[in-house]
Amino acid sequence: MPGRSRKGLGTRPFAFYVHVPFCVTRCGYCDFNTYTATELGPGASRDSYADTAIAEVRMARRVLGDADLPVETVFVGGGTPTLLPADHLGRVLDAIRNEFGLAENAEVTTEANPESVDEAYVARLREVGFTRISYGMQSAREHVLAVLERSHTPGRIPQVVDWTRKAGFEHINLDLIYGTPGETDDDWRASLEAALATEPDHVSAYALIVEDGTRLAAQVRRGELTAPDDDAMADRYLIADALLAEHGLRWYEISNWATGADAACRHNMLYWTGADWWGVGPGAHSHVGGTRWWNVKHPAAYAARLAEGTTPAHAREVLDDEDQRIERIMLELRLAQGCPTDILDDKAVRQAIDDGLIQPAPYEQGRAVLTRRGRLLADAVTHTLT
Numbered sequence: 507m508p509g510r511s512r513k514g515l516g517t518r519p520f521a522f523y524v525h526v527p528f529c530v531t532r533c534g535y536c537d538f539n540t541y542t543a544t545e546l547g548p549g550a551s552r553d554s555y556a557d558t559a560i561a562e563v564r565m566a567r568r569v570l571g572d573a574d575l576p577v578e579t580v581f582v583g584g585g586t587p588t589l590l591p592a593d594h595l596g597r598v599l600d601a602i603r604n605e606f607g608l609a610e611n612a613e614v615t616t617e618a619n620p621e622s623v624d625e626a627y628v629a630r631l632r633e634v635g636f637t638r639i640s641y642g643m644q645s646a647r648e649h650v651l652a653v654l655e656r657s658h659t660p661g662r663i664p665q666v667v668d669w670t671r672k673a674g675f676e677h678i679n680l681d682l683i684y685g686t687p688g689e690t691d692d693d694w695r696a697s698l699e700a701a702l703a704t705e706p707d708h709v710s711a712y713a714l715i716v717e718d719g720t721r722l723a724a725q726v727r728r729g730e731l732t733a734p735d736d737d738a739m740a741d742r743y744l745i746a747d748a749l750l751a752e753h754g755l756r757w758y759e760i761s762n763w764a765t766g767a768d769a770a771c772r773h774n775m776l777y778w779t780g781a782d783w784w785g786v787g788p789g790a791h792s793h794v795g796g797t798r799w800w801n802v803k804h805p806a807a808y809a810a811r812l813a814e815g816t817t818p819a820h821a822r823e824v825l826d827d828e829d830q831r832i833e834r835i836m837l838e839l840r841l842a843q844g845c846p847t848d849i850l851d852d853k854a855v856r857q858a859i860d861d862g863l864i865q866p867a868p869y870e871q872g873r874a875v876l877t878r879r880g881r882l883l884a885d886a887v888t889h890t891l892t
Contacts, residue, residue, distance in 0.1 A: 523787075548806065653686050832892050
């Protein structure tokens with residue numbers, strides 16, 4: 507790691523991301539680095555995965571040296587992390603705690619598919635140290651779930667949320683997707699209302715993206731399904747923002763709403779504000795002091811490298827000052843707190859205010875904050891301000 511990136515190590519917040527690359531089936535819209543049992547091949551398995559991930563945690567400690575780096579957040583994503591036994595996830599968390607220490611009141615999140623947990627599993631997650639669960643709800647309409655190739659039924663979400671609360675979890679997120687072919691505005695409202703009925707303290711809502719190479723993309727290309735419509739997507743976003751706000755969830759990032767600052771996903775906030783994190787697992791990305799690297803993608807190759815005692819990293823890039831400025835704008839402009847104006851093109855900011863894309867009052871206080879219309883056009887606004 508370059509000396510420049512080591513400078514200041516320990517003065518910035520530090521986090522861990524742990525990627526669990528296993529799924530029972532591959533959803534038609536998904537292009538994440540995940541593998542079903544038939545896709546794994548020899549050299550990798552769920553049973554041994556915790557040991558492999560722990561080996562990378564220990565390697566991280568050696569690479570980062572003796573710097574005091576109490577971990578503020580841990581996020582376990584996938585794939586479907588909850589295909590591993592809860593005790594296995596707990597062992598990985600213990601390794602992070604033993605090697606680095608956890609900060610006081612550290613946030614520890616796992617993603618979960620609703621059908622992958624039961625009441626005992628959720629209770630055990632709480633016992634081994636998890637503080638937050640993010641469930642992939644996606645929709646409350648069966649025909650929408652069918653297009654997305656999700657296997658849970660709409661009624662599963664209230665059940666798992668109830669188990670999660672009984673286990674002692676205070677923070678619960680529900681992930682939703684809008685713009686699925688065949689979904690109507692009424693379907694989307696019904697999904698939002700079903701999510702809100704369970705009283706989560708956090709909701710994430712993402713526009714469906716048809717990724718090249720997925721089964722969904724092939725269906726759209728063959729004309730079996732219609733591509734998401736941009737205008738409909740914008741309408742669905744506005745529906746979500748209004749309905750969530752009515753129920754006390756305010757946006758703090760373009761695709762994320764929470765009941766308050768304590769309910770916001772602290773792990774993602776560290777991503778968006780330039781913190782350091784180590785990504786464990788095949789295909790996982792890391793960032794320390796302006797150096798970014800990513801691991802080999804296949805679980806077998808990842809396991810083999812760690813078994814040999816060599817780094818699983820595949821490649822890296824070192825960001826210069828201008829790269830970091832642009833990346834900061836791209837990420838911080840997505841936040842309700844906005845981006846400092848001193849790193850922006852002032853003429854472009856003033857034009858964006860005139861166009862109704864940036865709020866004028868925060869600008870006078872040195873922050874560029876998107877309007878609701880600006881959120882709908884965030885990528886274009888970001889491009890003009892850099």
